[in-house]
Amino acid sequence: MIGYYAHHQGAGHLTRMQSIAAVLDEPVWGLSSAPCPPGWEGGWTTLARDDEPWPEHVGDRDVTAHGALHWVPQHHRGLARRAAQLTAWAADEQPRAIVVDVSVEVALLARLSGVPTVVVAMPGRREDPAHRLAYDTADALLAPWPRGAHDLHWPDRWVDKAWFVGGISRFDGRDVPTSASVSAVSSQSPVDPEQPTNTGEEPRTVLLLWGAGGRTTTAADVRAAQDATPGWTWVERSPAVDGTRDLWDELQRADVVVSHAGQNAVAEIAAARRPAVIVAQPRPHAEQESTARRIDDWRIAVGRTDWPEADTWPELLDLAAARGGHGWSRWSDGTGAHQVADHLARLTAVPVAP
Template identity: 25%
Template sequence: MRIGYYAHHHGSGHCRQADKLAALLPSELRQRMTVFTSLPNDAYHFSTITDEQIVRLSAEDELPDDVLPGRAGKYWQPNSLHYSPVGNEDIQKRSWQLLDAIYQRQIDLMIVDVSVEVAMLCRTASVPYLYVRLAGERDDMPHLNAFAGALGLLAPYPKALEAAATPDWVRQKTLYLDFLPNKAQSLPSFSEFIDKLMTLSENGATKQQLCSHASADKAIYDHDKANPQTSVKTHIATVIKGYGGHEAIDAKLPELRQLLPDAIIVSLGPINEEVRHCVDIAAHVDDVTPFIAYSNLLLMACGLNGIAQVYDYATPLVVLPDVRPHREQEVMAEALIERGRALSWAQFMAQTSHMDSQNGTSFLSMSDKTISNEQAALTDHQTNQAAQNFMDSIADYISVNAWFQEWLLPQLGLKPEK
C-alpha cells in the first residue's frame, strides 16, 4: 500500500514520528510513502524521507480578508471542526494540494497526525485514514468525530499511560504502538561522556570537579577488574528542554540549584540568559542519549518524543509538564507519576528536603547506580514490536480493504455495522 502521512506543523515532533514509522518499512516501500506538512524545510531534517516524498502545504493561518474567522462562534462553526476560516485562499489551496497529491500519487491510506480538519476532509473525499491519538483529554466533539470517522486509531505510547477518562470505545478502536524507537546510536563509555562534559564546560572549577570524579571512578574500576562496571560517583542533574517552550523549566533552575548545591547541573537546549548562572553547563547537543543514561537525575517536560527517549532508562525522572491544549502533557505526567516512573516537582522537592533534614543525604546520592555500557542502554534501541508489526502489515497488503478486514479489525476486536 502507498501511505500518506499528514504531520502537523506545531513543533517538529509530528514529522519525527513520521520519520520513525518510515524507518520500520522496507526501503522499497519506504520510498512510496508521502509526508504532507506545512512545517518549513529548515525546521526538521528527515533521515528516512527524501525531499521528493514531501508535499509542503500552504499555511492555514487566518487572513485579513477571510469571510469568517477560524473560530466564529456557536452558530457560525460546525461542531465537527476546531478551526475553519471561510474564504481563506491558503486553506483552499492546501486542501487542493492534499487531495490532488493523494490522487496523483495513488495514496491508499492516510495517517493523520494530527488534525481534525484534515481527517474530515479525507472522510468527505472518501479517503481511508488512521488518526494518531496523542495523550490528553480529547473528549470534545471534533476529536470524537475524527475518531469515529477513522478506520482505526494509533497511539504512539504504551497502553499503560492511557488517560483514565478515555472512553472505552476509543480505547478499543486504538492500536497502541508503544513509544516509537529512536534511531540507534552507539552509547559512549562513561569516561567518554565525562570527556564530552569537559569540552562543553567553560568553567575551570567544573572541569576540575569532573576530572577528579573521573579519576576516582577509574580507581574504583581498576580495584575490581572482575566486575566490568563503573560505580558512578559524579552527581549530574540534566535538564532537557525543547524549542516548543522552556520558560517554565528555566524558572525552576534557581530552586534546583538551591536543592542540589553540589551537583553538576547540565542544561540542554534553549535557556534564558538570566538563569544561565544557575547551571554549570548550558549546551545544545545532537544526541541526548548519553546524558539520559549517565545522569543521576533528569528534569524535563512531558513531550511525546522526549518521554519516549527516557522511558526505558532507570535514571530518576522529574517531570514539569508544559501547559498544552487538552492537558496533553499534564495527563502524560500524571500517568508516569502514578506508575512510579517519575516524580512531580513538588514530590521531588519534598523528598529532597526530607532527606537533607533527616541525615544530610541528598536525593542524588540515593540515586547512585552502577553503570556499564551494556546496562545503561536498556531497551531504548531495541525494536518496538507493536510498531513493527503494524508497519509490516502495511507492507504485506496491497489492498486497504483486505488489510482492514483481515488484519486491522481482528487486532481491534471490532466489526462495523453493515
C-alpha cells in the same frame, strides 16, 4: 505508498514520522506545513499555513465551525489552498492510507477523498465533538503509549481499533548500557525505591530537556531549582540552548533527566531507560498533565503536573534516582515503529480500487 501528515507545532510529530518511515517496506509521502526534514527520501508536500498571515477582516469569527471542528477560520486563503493541496494529493497519488499526526481537519479531508486514515491518538481528554468525529471516522487509532495509559475513559469502539504500540523513539533499538537501567544510588544496599537518598558524594548530573512546543517554566524557576540542589550539576538542553550533537550520549551520562511531558521526549527517555522527573507544561486537553500523572502512578519515574517548588527538588531528584530507569520497559519495549509498520501492512492489504 503511505502518506504521513505531521503537524508543524513542535518537533515531535516530524520525529515520529521519520522513525516510522525508516522501518516501513514501502515509500512514505510526507505532508506538513513544516519544511521537509533533512535527509528525507520520500515524496513531500509543503502545505499552505492556515494560521498565518492573519487578515484583519477575519478576526475570530467561528474558527471551530460552531464547535464541530478545531480550526477552520473563515475566508482564510491559506486554509483553502491547504485543502486543495490535500485533496489533489489524494487524487493524484492514490495513497494506500494516511497517518494523521495530528489534525482533525486533515483526517476528515483524507477520508472524504476515500483514503483510509490512521489517526494518531493523543493523551488527555479527547471527548470534544471534533476529536470524536476524527476518532470515530478513522480506520485505526495509533496510540504511542502502552494500553491503559490514556485510554481508560475511551469508548469500546475506539479501544477496539487502537494500536497500542508504546512509545516511539528515534533511539529505539540502541543498546542500553547495563548501568542505565539502575539508579545512581542503586549500588548501595539496601535501598527502598520509595525513600529518597542523598549520599553526599560528588555532584551528580541533571539533564534538563525542553522541546520546541513552548513552556511556561521560566529561567528564574530553573535557577531556583539549581540553587536548591547544590549536590547536583544541571545541564540544560533545548532548541534555544546550544548543546552537544549526541543527545543519546547525554541521556546516558545523566544521573537524572528532568523533562517536559511531551510524547517524543518521554519516548526518548524511555528508550534510554533513564531515571527521570517528568514535569508537565500546559497543553490543550491536559495532554502533558495526563502523561506526567500516569508515569508517576505507575512509578516509572517521578511525574508532576506543575513545576515543583524549589525546596522540593532535592527530594524529587533523590526519589527519581531511587526509582531508577528499569520501569520504562513498561512504557516502551523499543519496537513501537516496527509494530506500526506491521499494522499498516495489514490495514492496506486490500488492493486500492482503480
